[in-house]
Amino acid sequence: MRKIRLIMPFLVLFLGCSFFSGSARAATAGEIDKAVNLALEKLYASTPAAAELAKVCKGVLVFPDVVKAGLIVGGQYGEGALRVDGKTVGYYNTVAASYGLQAGAQTFGYAMFLMNDSALNYLKKSQGWEVGVGPTVVVMDEGLAKSLTTSTAKDDIYAFIFGQKGLMAGLSLQGSKITRINPD
Numbered sequence: 001m002r003k004i005r006l007i008m009p010f011l012v013l014f015l016g017c018s019f020f021s022g023s024a025r026a027a028t029a030g031e032i033d034k035a036v037n038l039a040l041e042k043l044y045a046s047t048p049a050a051a052e053l054a055k056v057c058k059g060v061l062v063f064p065d066v067v068k069a070g071l072i073v074g075g076q077y078g079e080g081a082l083r084v085d086g087k088t089v090g091y092y093n094t095v096a097a098s099y100g101l102q103a104g105a106q107t108f109g110y111a112m113f114l115m116n117d118s119a120l121n122y123l124k125k126s127q128g129w130e131v132g133v134g135p136t137v138v139v140m141d142e143g144l145a146k147s148l149t150t151s152t153a154k155d156d157i158y159a160f161i162f163g164q165k166g167l168m169a170g171l172s173l174q175g176s177k178i179t180r181i182n183p184d
Contacts, residue, residue, distance in 0.1 A: 032088075033081060033088055036081045038064065039111070042163070047162070050140075053158055057115050058117055059113075059114040060082070060112070061111070061123065063092075065078055065107055068096075069104070070102040072099065074098045075097045075098070076094070080092055082124075084120070090180055091183050092179060094177070095176070096176040104166065104167045105167075106166030106167060107163070108163055109162050110162065111162070112159045113158045115157065119156040129178045131178065135156035135157050138159065139159045140159060
């Protein structure tokens with residue numbers, strides 16, 4: 001029994017790497033753009049605060065399909081695009097690893113509204129941005145979204161999580177590393 005407990009984290013890590021290697025195939029720029037368009041349409045239709053922020057923000061970083069899985073050892077991966085004035089100006093991936101009490105798998109998407117030039121420039125210049133280090137990120141829930149207006153939006157970045165499917169205890173963006181990619 002003790003050997004199984006020692007081997008289990010390595011087995012999960014191996015299976016997780018195998019699971020994510022299928023997802024890790026870089027999507028083409030066209031595939032990412034199509035998924036981002038669809039994700040933004042759904043987000044704006046279901047969350048009026050996000051649609052309002054889109055009108056005044058400097059850029060929107062969208063990850064339409066992030067896959068997260070874990071059993072003690074976990075990881076997540078997704079690809080997305082940075083939009084400025086409605087046009088894609090760069091492609092990015094989001095990667096995170098974790099260890100601890102966790103079990104399950106899920107997919108979700110998120111959009112980060114960069115509200116000022118400082119936040120936008122930080123993302124563009126960083127060689128890999130770890131969420132939680134750098135610009136202030138506020139993760140919006142349904143209650144906060146109802147009270148947010150363009151005149152009360154004072155933080156650097158507002159993040160909306162959407163389209164959750166599956167079951168995984170806990171969801172956090174902190175510790176996610178966002179890195180620029182060059183899809184075909």
